[in-house]
Amino acid sequence: MKNSILVFVFSLVLSACSSLKKYDVGQIVTPQGEILVWLHDETPIHKKSFIQLANAGYWDSLTFNRVIPNFVAQAGCPDTPEGFNDPEYLLAPEFNEKLTHTYGAFGAGRDGNPEKLSARCQFYIVQNKQGEHRLDDNYTVYGKVIKGMQVVDAIVNVPTDSLDEPLTPITMDVNILKMSAKDLKKFALDLD
Template sequence: MSFCLTLGTGILLSGTLTKGQDENYPIGQILTEKGEMLIWLHDETPNHKDHFIKLAQENYWDSLSFNRVIKDFVVQGGCPDTPEGFSDSPYLIEPEFNDNLKHIYGAVGAGRDDNPDKLSAGCQFYIVHDKEGIPRLDGNYTIFGQVIKGLDVLEAVATVPTDSLDAPENIITLDVNMLYLTKEQLAKLGYQVDQ
């Protein structure tokens, strides 16, 4: 399956999609006090996609927060932003770089520490806020998803006041779930799935 999505910013996305059970597509849902974001999970990064689904279904992220917010760069959350949150993560994942998946506005990627194998901390994720994208991260961090609804929420999160360590002054708690949407439901969101 292929898809095509035009974001309000004029960015056209395309790629390949695979059906889930009963022709439903797995969509990540991130709820915060600022609103809801829906995340398309790319088939091109199957291990990252599977880890995201697994952790969401286990309620792993619920009550954790966006702990790093840098306007015009990324908002990041998931596991603790400590050395242990990366290197001792129980969910280290081999990188799945794909030339078709870029750090464009709204892209969802896996955080990591500075390790030579570029292993992802499977519990740490970020969302690109830079409207021009961040090409210098391509091939260095795995992109595994794309915001398909809630770019206004991304804007609201990315512009909160932060301290000198880029942590929000007021905690932005996460509630991460999985939704399974049909092609028709995705079309209502402006997300076209072609067979």
Template sequence: MKKISLFILFVFSISILANAQTQKQAKPSKKNTPVHKQTVVSKPTEQKADGQRVEISTSYGVMVVRLYNETPLHRDNFIKLVKQGFYDSLLFHRVIKSFMIQGGDPVSKTADSNAMLGSGDVGYKIPAEINDKLYHKRGALAAARDNNPQKMSSGCQFYIVQGKTYTGKEMEAIINNRNLTNKQGILYSMYQTDTVQAALSALQNLGDQDRIRKFMDELAVVADKEYKKQYPNAETVNMNQVQTYMEFGGAPHLDGGYTVFGELEKGWEVLDKIAAAETRPGDRPVKDIRMKMRLIK
């Protein structure tokens, strides 16, 4: 019973954050202007055309990706694996049209046609190198990962975004939902700490519901401050990125959650062909699509 009532209070605190977010949406500040009104401009620094290129050959054709120097850990790891021939004969084992194509599972090299793939790895993770200027536009090369609070990347699995285009209204909803989800995640992490749990248990034993509610209200305020500290630019709309998603496409809901470490330069038609491949349950292509990689200038 105590756990249930504490959970209800936690949900109540979540609603406080949600209500605060809704109020901000109702009266947008200069830092949270609806994206269909292009009054907020935050022009990102354009990526220079330098960086190591990697050629990815498949039965559908050849793609060329450029690795970003802004993500050196991911860049160097990818280069190392390509040099080792690690990716040769591996599959694009997960393909979702209008979303992305994923590969790099070492198990896929010798897996039979009915095997469920996606859990293979190299035994290490890469620290996140998430950068607001590197985002999930169409053609983005990014690192896959499992669910971990540090957002550390898989040591070998990657995906290339095909994505789709979005309207201004859709982009506004995605941005607001992402901000709210991040706030809720911080509040939940605080709620789970031993210190907070001990304080709540003590108040629960006293039976003082008013003090418990006050405590949870205060926790929500602290969580909101921590959110602003961790995501200082979260509510600043980058109109250049928004325009890219509206005109060129991508997967904006992934921004801030995964490390983007490169982009497609050639082979757009190959990306589209692979993304359109017939799949079985689990999004694995019916016909195996193998890859071979090499470094190029």
């Protein structure tokens, strides 16, 4: 009987602890609205890097520098050789067959390097409703938009120049929110 009570109490304590757990969620605030991004545990290097840069305020006031309807909204460091080749900002790819370029996929930009190293300072969101599966196993997907695809839709439809850069800069404030399982339940995330 004593063991049954101990097991019951222990399971209550574990249950209470798990309900208190907070999950890291990326928040991108733009003039068009808020985007929330779930960061996948299956890509720990990219997830950790995104959290570090967001917490350091790296992207704050940077812009979406490439927006193409039915393709992607891309943001981050300047789209220059320096931005894509700085060794401090390169990450080994973390391809995962379960994480593909579906609508709302959140991935790491890169240039044409043969190692497919990610530029940790660049990210993009797939806006094509059919996905962009030609990018699978070429670019790392490390998150997915859980709120705000209507914001992404608005961003990719702004007027742009010949290089697909918005004529009016779309600035960002990027943060990490701590959300409980209860908070995340409304986004239909499977946290088990």
